[in-house]
Amino acid sequence: MKRSFTQLFFEAPQSKLKRSTAAYMLFLFCLLASTVATAQTTEVKKMDFSSPDGVSYSLDAGTGNVSNGVLSVTGRAYDFFLVWGRQYSGYVNVNPSLTLQPGYEYQVSVRARMGGASGKLEINRGTSAANARSATGTNVILTSSGDNVNSSDYATFTSNKFSVTSSQSLFLALLVDRTTIWSNTEISLVLDDLIVTQTCISPPTPTAADVIACRTGNSRVTLTASGATTGYGYRWYNQPTGGAVIATTARYQTPSLSPGEYRYYVSIVNTATGCESNRVLVKAITGSAAPIVSNTSVCPMGSATLTASGAPAGSTYKWYDTNGNNAIAVATGATYTTGPLTGSKKDYWVSTVNQNNCESSKSKVTVTVVATPVVQITNPAAVCSPATVNLTAAAIKTGSTNVSAYTYFTDAAATTALADPGAVATSGTYYIKGTNSAGCSDIKPVTVVVNPTTALSDIKIPDDIEIGKPATIVLNSEIIDRGHAASFTWYMSIDGGEFVQQAGSTSELSLARVPKGSLQFRCDMTQMSGSCYDATYLQVRSTPIVPLPVEIIYFTALRQGKDVQLSWATASEENNAGFEVQVSEDGRAFRALGFVGTQNGDAQVKQSYGYTDTENGKYGTRYYRLRQVDRDGQFAYYTAKAVSFGAVSYSIRAFPNPLEGDQVSVAVQAEAGGQLQLQVLDAMGRVVASQARELGRGESLERVQLAPALPKGIYFVRTEMGGVVRSFKLLKK
DSSP, X not given: OOOOOBOOOOOOOSSHHHHXXXXXXXXXXXXXXXXXXXXXXXXXXXXXXXXXXXOOOEEEESEEEEETTEEEEEEOOOOTTOSEEEEEEEEEEEOOOOEEOTTEEEEEEEEEEEESSOBEEEEEEESSHHHHHTOOGGGEEEOOSSOOBOOSSOEEEEOOOBOOSSOEEOEEEEEEEEEEXXXXXXXXXXXEEEEEEEEEOOOOOOEEOOEEOOOSSOBOOEEEEEOOOTTXXXXXXXXXXXXXXXXXXXXXXXXXXXXXXXEEEEEEEETTTOOBOOOEEEEEEOOOOOOEEOOEEEOTTOOOEEEEEOOOTTOEEEEEETTXXXXXXXXXXXXXXXXXXXXXXXXXEEEEEOTTOOBOOOEEEEEEEOOOOBOOOOOOOOEETTOOBOTTOGGGGTTOXXXXXXXXXXXXXXXXXXXXXXXXXXOEEEEEEEEOTTSOEEEEEEEEOXXXXXXXXXXXXXXXXXXXXXXXXXXXXXXXXXXXXXXXXXXXXXXXXXXXXXXXXXXXXXXXXXXXXXXXXXXXXXXXXXXXOXXXXXXXXXXXXXXXXXXXXXXXXXXXXXXXXXXXXXXXXXXXXXXXXXXXXXXXXXXXXXXXXXXOTTOOSOEEEEEEEOOSOOOSEEEEEEEEEETTSOEEEEEEEEXXXXXXXXXXXXXSSSBOSSEEEEEEEESSOEEEEEEEEOTTSOEEEEXXXXXXXXXXXXXXXXXXXXXXXXXXXXXXXXXXXXXXXXXXX
16 A cells, blocks of 8 residues: 655654663663673663654654653544545654664564554664665564554554664654544544663574693693684683683683693673673593592501592592502592501502593502500499499509590490499499590400498298297398398397397307297397498397297198088197187188187197088188187287189079060179179171179179160070180070
């Protein structure tokens, strides 16, 4: 379609726009001078239409105006003879006073909205206003086949990216157009915020090769890069991002480097724009760094594990012996374990070998063979509680050699450390371990004696001691158990009289014939040297005891069916009232069964007695004893006898049987109390009901609830009490 053009030149104003442009160019210069420039996009021009300076219009139809910070193109058609008419049409030419530079990509954007009806917007570029209006091809940087401004709200329209090969001014021509049926209605296209941005074009990536120079001393290396053409240069760095530029030529000579691997980075930079390519890694390999080692020590005939570190990634180690001239064939790892060593020391050497087969200088490792420690122990003197023994005292370890540290334990395997070796309060054997600098050790026992100052003691008098019979009186004492008793002296008092020394010098006193009367015994002990007992613990007295006035010849208990027949006889009696027969089910708690009076309480001839236990419900083991009672109420017990009756006996019955409901009653007759376990099982042996109850002696009645849905048939009731199992059938109708 043939269009006429109206040219609008935007002259650079001597106003805020000029000042803003100058400030922006200063910022751009600083940006280009920086070391980071890869693909950075910046805004280089912004037209906000805040004034009409430099704005003119060349329109086939319509008018242009700058007001209130926007540029408006409006139109209205009055031709009554034309069916179609253009309400506005033409170009808005913009001269942003901007010089384009090679090495950048540019892009133009503008905000636009319609007023009344949609319109069309295109953008051309050129080196002059006329050149921009007549632009074709890629110089038309925003195209549209129809109305593209179709909203009353602002939308941003962005051009294609474009670049230049030489410095040139930028002129823009904005095509605005609206064709419609005749109308007397005013319509418009409103523009605001025209922005030009530039993006730094990244230069090509340089080519550079690693430099390998196997050296053992310090040296300099020359690194070389290529790929930069006219208008481009190089930048060298010692880090992958950021950092200062260290060189700007194609060849870079490093400072003096010790053996190792060093990393440098090189890029290509556009000398005009400062745009920079990605950095390329270049390695300067001057050899392999000598490894880091540390000396160690071992015990005689011990093997040492030597360790090296510091090899670069992918490197190996090389171990030597014999003054560093004899490589150990299989030793290429970070550790090397020697064979058994003797003498005083042994030297080894190790180097690193990198992936380029560069070997470093050798580092020497010395293994010192340390003498075996010997621990000598002198047991500490015994102390009296609450005093303690200090096992850390030097005197205890006098004579020990080649020991650098001591540790203390409660066991010979040295697994449990002694909590406080400086204050041991308990007698026993402990262990002192001496260790040298190589970790070799020797462990020896040490005996600690902490003597107590108190002790429990008593005098044991036989329960059945009888007048005129021999008897042995025994002293029980912790002083004896500890081996601290040196001697014993016995005394006896009759009826509260003075204590008279008896013949006897051990912990037992033997009497050939027990005298009549109330007897009390005393034993005086002397303690071993070094013991710590107070005198009050060395003299022990018994409680007074009156020997039995009745001499029992025998006492028997025999089971006869469900009864027990007790029989006994006396050789002599004195002041005897009779005998109470006692029974117990557990051998501890006794109760009285009956009393048998004496035949002659002062007889000196044999007399026989008997008693029959006819109690019902006997079970288990029953214990019987005699309680002999004097006329004055004093009494004495005679040794118990045991009779076994086996398990608890009980009987059981269930009713009603046959059963028509869902509850069965179980009657139990037990000879003794206990727990009754009851189960109801079906014909397949499956439990359908169970319960446990504690029953007392005699008859008890228990009710068992069955499930209402339990089918008819034969069931079995199983009971267990006191180890006795009983069972019977139960028929459910």
